[in-house]
Amino acid sequence: MISPVEVPRLALDVRNLSVGFDRTSVIERLSFQVPRGSALAIVGPNGAGKSVLAKALIGALPHAGTISWEENTKIGYVPQKLDIERDLPITGGDFLRAKAVVVRACEADIADVLDLVGLKAESVGKPIGALSGGQFQRLLVAAALIGHPTVLLLDEPTAGVDEPGQDSINHTLDRLREERGLTILFISHDLSVVYHYATNVLCLSRGHSCFGVPRKVLTPQLLQELYGAPVAYHVHHDLRL
Amino acid sequence: MTFDSSAIALSVAAGAAAGLVGCFAVMRRMTLAADAISHIALPGIGVAILLRIHPILGGVAALLVGTLLVWGIENRTRLATETIIGVVFSTALAIGSLITSGEELIEALFGGVGHLTAVETTLGLVLALGVIGFVLWQRHRLVLALVSPEIAHTTGINVQRLNLYFLLVFALTIAIGLRYLGVLLVGSLVIIPAATAKRLARSLPGMLVISVAVSIASTTLGTWLSLSLHRTPGSMIILMAAGFFLLSLLRRSGT
Numbered sequence: 001m002i003s004p005v006e007v008p009r010l011a012l013d014v015r016n017l018s019v020g021f022d023r024t025s026v027i028e029r030l031s032f033q034v035p036r037g038s039a040l041a042i043v044g045p046n047g048a049g050k051s052v053l054a055k056a057l058i059g060a061l062p063h064a065g066t067i068s069w070e071e072n073t074k075i076g077y078v079p080q081k082l083d084i085e086r087d088l089p090i091t092g093g094d095f096l097r098a099k100a101v102v103v104r105a106c107e108a109d110i111a112d113v114l115d116l117v118g119l120k121a122e123s124v125g126k127p128i129g130a131l132s133g134g135q136f137q138r139l140l141v142a143a144a145l146i147g148h149p150t151v152l153l154l155d156e157p158t159a160g161v162d163e164p165g166q167d168s169i170n171h172t173l174d175r176l177r178e179e180r181g182l183t184i185l186f187i188s189h190d191l192s193v194v195y196h197y198a199t200n201v202l203c204l205s206r207g208h209s210c211f212g213v214p215r216k217v218l219t220p221q222l223l224q225e226l227y228g229a230p231v232a233y234h235v236h237h238d239l240r241l
Numbered sequence: 242m243t244f245d246s247s248a249i250a251l252s253v254a255a256g257a258a259a260g261l262v263g264c265f266a267v268m269r270r271m272t273l274a275a276d277a278i279s280h281i282a283l284p285g286i287g288v289a290i291l292l293r294i295h296p297i298l299g300g301v302a303a304l305l306v307g308t309l310l311v312w313g314i315e316n317r318t319r320l321a322t323e324t325i326i327g328v329v330f331s332t333a334l335a336i337g338s339l340i341t342s343g344e345e346l347i348e349a350l351f352g353g354v355g356h357l358t359a360v361e362t363t364l365g366l367v368l369a370l371g372v373i374g375f376v377l378w379q380r381h382r383l384v385l386a387l388v389s390p391e392i393a394h395t396t397g398i399n400v401q402r403l404n405l406y407f408l409l410v411f412a413l414t415i416a417i418g419l420r421y422l423g424v425l426l427v428g429s430l431v432i433i434p435a436a437t438a439k440r441l442a443r444s445l446p447g448m449l450v451i452s453v454a455v456s457i458a459s460t461t462l463g464t465w466l467s468l469s470l471h472r473t474p475g476s477m478i479i480l481m482a483a484g485f486f487l488l489s490l491l492r493r494s495g496t
Contacts, residue, residue, distance in 0.1 A: 058391060060390070077392055079391050084388060088439075089442040090268075090388065095388055103396050127443055127444070144392075
C-alpha cells in the first residue's frame with residue numbers, strides 16, 4: 001500500500017505578485033510558497049526590490065496578484081532602517097511597551113523577549129537613538145517577538161551589527177524557529193548566513209529570479225548573473241541542509 | 242477679560258492639550274506645519290465676519306476643511322506633507338487677507354483680549370479635554386506609527402487613518418488657542434513647549450509631563466502678565482514659552 005505523501009502546510013502562498021511605483025515596475029509576476037516552520041532567505045543586489053517585497057507581504061504597499069497568509073497568521077516585522085531623529089526622547093522600554101499595549105501582550109512578555117534577544121534592562125532604559133547598532137537591532141527583534149507572532153519577517157536583521165552579535169541574533173532566530181515552529185522570512189546580503197540558516201532561498205534581480213534549496217539554487221554562475229560579479233561566501237561545515 | 246476661574250481652567254486645559262499634541266507634532270517633524278496649518282484659519286475667520294457669525298466658528302471650519310484637504314492631497318500624490326501644507330497655507334493666507342480687513346485682521350492674526358463668553362469657555366474646555374483624551378488614549382499607537390509605520394501596520398493599526406485623526410486633533414488644538422493667540426502665534430504654543438521638553442526629557446512620559454508643565458505655565462503666567470501689563474495675551478504667552486525654551490538651552494545636549 002502506498003502511504004500518502006505528507007504535504008507541508010503553507011504559511012504563505014504568493015501568486016503573480018507585481019509591485020510598482022509611478023509606472024516603474026519593481027516586482028513582476030512573482031510566485032513562491034513558504035511552508036510553515038521553514039526559513040526563507042530573500043537575496044539579491046541593491047535595488048532588486050527585496051524591501052519592497054517585504055512591505056508588500058505585510059500589506060503596506062498596493063500590489064497586483066495574490067498574497068495568501070495562513071489563517072490566523074501574526075507577523076512580527078523588523079524593518080531595514082528607521083527614518084527617525086536620533087535625539088527622540090523615546091526609550092527602548094517606551095517602544096516595547098507601545099507594541100505590547102497595542103497587541104494586548106502583558107508586561108511579562110517584554111521581560112521574556114528581552115531575555116530571548118539578550119538585551120539588558122539598562123539598555124532598554126536608554127533613548128533608542130543612544131543605543132549601539134547591535135542593541136538597536138536586538139530591540140527591533142524583541143519588538144517583533146512581542147505578541148507571540150507565527151511569522152517573523154526580517155529586513156536585514158543584522159545590518160550594522162558586529163560579527164559575534166550577528167551570530168548571536170541568527171542563532172536566536174534559528175532556535176525560535178525550531179522551538180516554537182515559527183516561519184521566518186529574512187532578507188540578507190550575507191550568503192554564508194543564507195547557506196547556514198535558510199531552508200529555501202528566493203533570489204530577486206531584474207531579469208533573474210530563482211527559488212529553491214540554497215545549495216542547489218545558488219550556483220556560482222547564477223550568483224555572478226545575479227550580482228554582476230563573482231561572489232565570495234563561506235559555507236559552514238555544520239550544514240544541515 | 243478678567244483672570245477668573247473659567248479663564249484659568251481654559252488656560253490650563255488649552256495648555257495641557259497643546260503640550261500633549263505638540264510632543265507628537267515635534268517628534269513627527271511637523272514644526273513648520275504647526276505654523277502653516279494655523280494660517281488656514283484666516284479665510285474662515287474672514288468669511289465668518291462677512292456672514293456675521295462667530296469668527297472662531299469660521300476659523301474652526303476652515304481648519305478642519307484645510308486639514309482634510311492636506312491629508313487628501315498627501316494620499317493622492319507623493320508630495321511631502323510640508324510641501325502641500327506650504328501651498329495650502331499660502332493660498333489660505335492670500336484669500337484670508339483679501340476678505341478680512343483692518344482691525345479684524347490684526348485681531349485674527351494676533352488674538353484678542355475681549356471677554357470670553359460662557360459658550361466660548363465651555364466649547365474650549367470640551368475641545369481641550371477631547372484632545373487630551375485622544376493623545377493619552379492613542380499614545381502607544383502614535384509611538385509605533387512614529388518609530389515605524391510598517392511595524393504599526395503589522396499590529397493592525399490603520400496608519401493612514403491614525404495620521405488623519407492626529408491632523409484633525411492638531412487642527413482642533415490650534416482652534417482652541419485661536420481666540421487667545423491669533424493665527425500667527427497659536428502654532429508656537431503647540432511647538433515651543435514640546436521643543437523645550439524634547440531637549441530636557443529622556444523618555445516619552447518625561448517629555449509629555451515637561452511639555453504639559455511648560456505649556457500650562459506659559460498660558461497661565463502669560464495671561465496673568467497680559468492683564469497686569471495691559472498687553473495682548475498671545476504675545477505674553479508665547480514670550481513666556483520662548484523664555485522656557487531659552488532656559489532649556491542652558492542644559493547641554495546629551496547630558
